[in-house]
Amino acid sequence: MSERDQKTEAEKPIDTNAAPTIVAFTFQFERALYSLFLGHAKRTQVGIETLDDVAELTWNADGSVAARLEQDANTVQTAGQPFQDSSYKLWHTLRVWLSHVKALREKYAEVQFCLVTNASVPEKALARVLSEAKSSGQVKAAVSALRAQAQVIVTKEQPKTTAKPASKPKTSPKKTSSAKVEAEAVLKHDDDDLSYLVRGLELLDNGGTSSVSQPREATIELFQLPSALVEHGQEVYRYLLGIAVDTCRQAWSAGETVWLSPQVFRDHLHNERDRRFLYKYLDRPMVHVDFKNLVAEGGREFFFLKQLSRLDIPPRIIDRHLEKYWAFYVERVRLEKEGFNQVDWEAREDKLHQRWQDCRDNAEMELMSGTDTTPEKVGRLTLTKTLDENFKAALGRYETGNSYFTHGHYHQMANEPDERFFVYWHPEYDAKKNTGDEGDS
Template identity: 55%
Template sequence: MDERDHKTQVEAPINTGATPTIVAFTFQFERALYRLFSSHTSSSRIGLETLDDVAELIYRDNGIVEARLEQDAHTVQAGAQPYQDSSRKLWHTLRVWLSHLDDLRVSYPKSKFYLVTNASVPKNAFVRLVSDAESDAEVIAAVSLLRKHAAKIVKNKKSEAKTEAEIVQKYGDDALKYLIRNLSLLDKGGTGSEVAPREAAIQLFHLQSKIAGKAEDIRPFLGRNSTSRVRCTPGRLPSSWPRPPDLLLLTRHSRFAHARSLRRS
């Protein structure tokens, strides 16, 4: 493998230039809030810029910790979507996930991978065809499709995804099958209702009609009024993974969240 795949830390996500950084981060935060309030368990922790753009760790009673890693891509370009067949954003994400797959499978036996965007992704898009694979036969076909697309990109010397695709195609079928089997594409905001994450999070409160019209006034308080500062609990993440100087961790308590700013001691 390329020497970059032996790094002991997760690489920073690619800046596609599709939107200003503040807009992209806002989308991540809204996704984190939506995932937090839509969770069906009180034993989950939501992180921003920890294991991924948004990451959810679910602690089961049997001691197993499940990981759900999410890459978020927001665009304001009409008719555009960031996970196009030969986009560097897509192939970089696949490469980074694959490079940490061994550690993930040890620390989190059940890992899920989500590609999320506010845009609409066509039914015939490569990323949708791969993420829709469920049965053994479909997964095998998806691996073959992935290799064909990677080979095509590698032949194009002008492709920005050439290096990423070249590394991805070097991985064995077992790794590719595991990633594809646990890969999901969530477009149109990723809420399943085509409602933006921010609005969907508000709807989860089931506000009475008398105050439902005040949703715009309530939104700013979702993040601001539920924050407190604490230290990072050692051992939550694999020892080989980074502890960035300023992380934001959201911990679920019943239907409420406390945003925790983690700073290196």
């Protein structure tokens, strides 16, 4: 054999076959993200690798806590499913849950045990039988079926020959032995523990969502993106998934557990929606790069631009509003340096705010009879009525002669959502509507 042939043979690549593991771990994050947008925003926390693959804790009105433990099993195989009657995955999961059942019953008012897979599980599978047991009689029968199947695994003799029909996959002796150990451990638990587990067990196959979609697509549906952003759904999803992964990475690197807040991720979603609407306005050759960076980093200072970008109005009109905002900003700075009374500014904002409320209410009433009323239409009409070119608000005892001094002041008020005289152009920015628990609606 030549030296070249020897080197080629020695350097054969190692097939680690890590793809299925990576896909399975990604499925876990996808399930967590789905739970974050499906759950109650203010009363729920979602954990990854805490109590289980994915865990959900929900605080009840009486202060008690309900727990949901989820064991995820993703498969890249086109046939079969992970929770087969004699599979190690099924019996290991049941054994782990049963080993903690006493502590779980003491700590939580209610515990739900979920088996989740992307595959389809047959109707007669043991996992489905356990999941569909609801009445006392069904639970008792399911426990009997559980014990019977465990006994089959425990007493099953190993085949004397390794020869197998070509049509059947080979069974790993190690896996068979492992499943046997898990099944033996399950049989040691009394009927009370087994009944408690069965009553709380739920099988979620085909992705485990409330729709026909897998978790990724179902979560994008929960985003409820407006028509203008529907095509960005996958990009928005990847952005949020990246936040979840990076949050876990930082916590795990520090040896900390991870509990994620649905409200925090909904805030991330809203910010990403705002950013994408705003960039539709900024993504034009005429907008200077420095200004783009200033707006992107300015946050609250250009909050009014985010609102205007949601109204589907021509960019040139937004340009005019921006010019009026800057003109007012410069003039206000000059007047304040000259010692203009702050009381006059507050009195002016009070009057402007009251007028905006009237304009907003009138806009909503005008559109009530329409069949295709949208938040964008309400916002555009509110903006048109409020920024009437003939209305010029006074400042103290001084009249003003330029519309920019009123329009720009309104935009500054629209930059301050936490202030008393905040105004909004798009109805979605109504702070009072957003103070409730979105998860309950």
